[in-house]
Amino acid sequence: MSGAAATSMTTTIRAVRGMNDILPDDVHLWQRLEGAVGGWLASYGYREIRMPVLERTELFVRSIGEVTDIVEKEMYTFVDALSEESLTLRPEGTASCVRAAIEHNLLHGGPRRLWYGGAMFRHERPQKGRYRQFHQFGVEALGYTGPDIDIEHIVMCARLWRLLGIEGLELELNTLGSAEARARYRTRLVGYLEAHAGALDEDSRRRLTRNPLRVLDSKNPAMQALLEDAPRLLDDLDTDSVAHFDAVRAGLTLAGVPYRINPRLVRGLDYYNRTVFEWTTDRLGAQGTVCAGGRYDGLIEQIGGKPAPACGYAMGVERVIELMKEGPALAAAIPDVYVVRNGERAQAYAQTLAERLRDAGFSVVLHCGGGSFKSQMRKADASGARYAMVIGDDEADAQALTLKSLRVAQAQARVTLAEALDRLRADS
Numbered sequence: 001m002s003g004a005a006a007t008s009m010t011t012t013i014r015a016v017r018g019m020n021d022i023l024p025d026d027v028h029l030w031q032r033l034e035g036a037v038g039g040w041l042a043s044y045g046y047r048e049i050r051m052p053v054l055e056r057t058e059l060f061v062r063s064i065g066e067v068t069d070i071v072e073k074e075m076y077t078f079v080d081a082l083s084e085e086s087l088t089l090r091p092e093g094t095a096s097c098v099r100a101a102i103e104h105n106l107l108h109g110g111p112r113r114l115w116y117g118g119a120m121f122r123h124e125r126p127q128k129g130r131y132r133q134f135h136q137f138g139v140e141a142l143g144y145t146g147p148d149i150d151i152e153h154i155v156m157c158a159r160l161w162r163l164l165g166i167e168g169l170e171l172e173l174n175t176l177g178s179a180e181a182r183a184r185y186r187t188r189l190v191g192y193l194e195a196h197a198g199a200l201d202e203d204s205r206r207r208l209t210r211n212p213l214r215v216l217d218s219k220n221p222a223m224q225a226l227l228e229d230a231p232r233l234l235d236d237l238d239t240d241s242v243a244h245f246d247a248v249r250a251g252l253t254l255a256g257v258p259y260r261i262n263p264r265l266v267r268g269l270d271y272y273n274r275t276v277f278e279w280t281t282d283r284l285g286a287q288g289t290v291c292a293g294g295r296y297d298g299l300i301e302q303i304g305g306k307p308a309p310a311c312g313y314a315m316g317v318e319r320v321i322e323l324m325k326e327g328p329a330l331a332a333a334i335p336d337v338y339v340v341r342n343g344e345r346a347q348a349y350a351q352t353l354a355e356r357l358r359d360a361g362f363s364v365v366l367h368c369g370g371g372s373f374k375s376q377m378r379k380a381d382a383s384g385a386r387y388a389m390v391i392g393d394d395e396a397d398a399q400a401l402t403l404k405s406l407r408v409a410q411a412q413a414r415v416t417l418a419e420a421l422d423r424l425r426a427d428s
Contacts, residue, residue: 018124018132028333029321036163037117037137044156046113046139051096053119057086063095063271063303074122089121093138094271094296094312095303101142102305111143117317128285131318139293140312142300147244149311150275150295151251157279157291157313158257164320165327169279169290171257173249174265176273177233177241179298185236186212192231199226216264232263241274248275271299275311283326284319291315334384336362336424338406340376343393350391353401353417357389360421381406386427389420 015021022030041048057077076089090096093116106112117137126132139156141149154171161169176182190212193200200208200215201223207214216227237245252259265276276294284290293313301307337357341350354366365383367376373390380388390402395414403420404412415423 016132018126020131020133026321029324030317033164033317033320033324034117036160037115040156040160040163041115041139044113044152046115049097049100049114049116050118051090051093051100051116053090053121054087055090055096055099057088059095059099059303060088060091063098063299064092074124076121076123091120091122093118093120093136093314094140094299097138097140097312098142098300098303098305098310102300102303107143107300107305107308111141113139113141115139128322135317136314137317138312138314140310142310143308144311145297145309147247147251147275150244150248151255153293153311153313154248154252154259154277155255155257157315158255161279164324166320166323167327168283169281169323171252171259172262172265172278172280173252173259174262174276175234175237175241175245175248176266176276176294177237178273181236181238181241182213182233182273185231185233188231188236189213189215196226199223213266216266227264230264234263244274271296271302273297277313279315281323284322289316290319290323333363334386335365336385336428337364337387337389338380338383338385339364339366339389339391340373340380341367341391342373342376343391343396345393345396346391349396349399350389353389353391356417357421357424360424362424387424 038048057075060075075091077086079085080087097114097116101107101112101114106114115138118135119133120136121133123132124130139153141153154173158171161167177185190208193204193208193212193215197205197208199222201218201220203220204215204218204223213233216230218227249259259277262278265278266272272294274295274297276292278292279290280288281290282288291313292315293311295309295311297309298307300310337354339350339354341347350366354364357364365385367379371379373392377388386405386407388404388406390404390412392402395401398414400414400416401420402412402414403423
């Protein structure tokens with residue numbers, strides 16, 4: 001074997017950059033969030049849908065927009081060797097959800113409230129809160145036309161933050177109006193930006209010719225003064241869009257949800273119209289958007305379905321988890337009992353007792369791997385369990401066990417399984 005080959009075989013294999021392992025010390029936070037999300041969405045009448053992570057590339061080009069950063073630079077796209085189709089790992093969930101609703105005729109019986117969760121993929125520079133494989137929960141209301149569903153989406157987010165103990169998120173709100181309003185505004189904006197072309201950075205000059213509204217989304221500090229003085233889309237709105245936006249604002253005020261109008265909020269996806277919103281924070285560095293969405297009334301037809309209005313949003317799970325860590329301490333799940341065993345006859349007996357305890361609804365860690373009673377007791381204490389159940393050959397012969405409290409001062413006692421269960425239930 002050559003030296004290079006030997007070195008290659010012994011090199012440590014690491015995860016792909018920007019695609020992270022979720023370790024046991026953090027998994028309980030994910031489980032807490034997942035459990036809260038399921039109940040929260042059910043309380044609003046939303047039903048779960050699960051879509052594949054791999055879709056035809058055309059779906060995202062047609063929905064997100066061919067001249068967006070996502071399609072131009074960030075998608076994981078490849079040609080399938082068998083079908084010779086261009087396929088893409090999903091960079092977001094709305095297009096997949098709408099595609100599934102069209103394909104399976106889900107709107108035949110009327111509007112649908114749907115939600116999903118899972119991994120998304122974008123090829124971008126990893127940093128805190130921005131990864132190449134990231135996770136989202138998405139909420140989509142398909143077939144609903146009025147401002148009431150826009151209001152519901154924002155109000156339900158406010159409820160989730162309370163459920164999770166997350167404080168300090170700020171709601172930014174805007175409207176993109178109709179396609180006709182955006183066309184009028186686009187003309188005025190391009191004229192303004194062309195008049196200040198010397199002040200535009202390279203990215204903004206590129207966007208100016210292809211997607212000028214995205215210039216407003218620039219995070220370059222040197223561009224901010226210029227953008228503050230740019231024309232406002234709000235001045236070009238049609239009457240219906242103004243009425244819709246006024247109704248959304250009134251509904252949020254009635255619900256007691258504070259917000260700030262951000263006339264430069266345009267979102268990074270081409271399919272949005274009318275209401276757009278973002279929940280933001282200054283506690284995650286550059287990645288300040290925690291949850292975002294809005295109305296996308298033309299997308300269903302754009303993908304190939306019958307025209308129907310729609311509204312939705314998605315939240316970044318990793319970002320929500322980071323904010324949860326700042327709140328009240330959330331302890332990882334700990335076992336009720338740690339079973340310590342030593343002796344030939346004790347091995348099988350302890351296994352049987354552990355299963356009986358689980359049958360009764362208790363969580364049990366059965367020590368494996370040998371070791372002295374003393375070393376096993378150290379591991380029992382470190383596990384956080386309330387009790388150690390000590391099994392030796394004597395206990396096995398007597399069909400009994402020794403129960404020792406690990407958290408309060410109590411004398412250990414040899415008891416029957418029934419007596420042990422009574423004590424565990426009394427302490428639950």
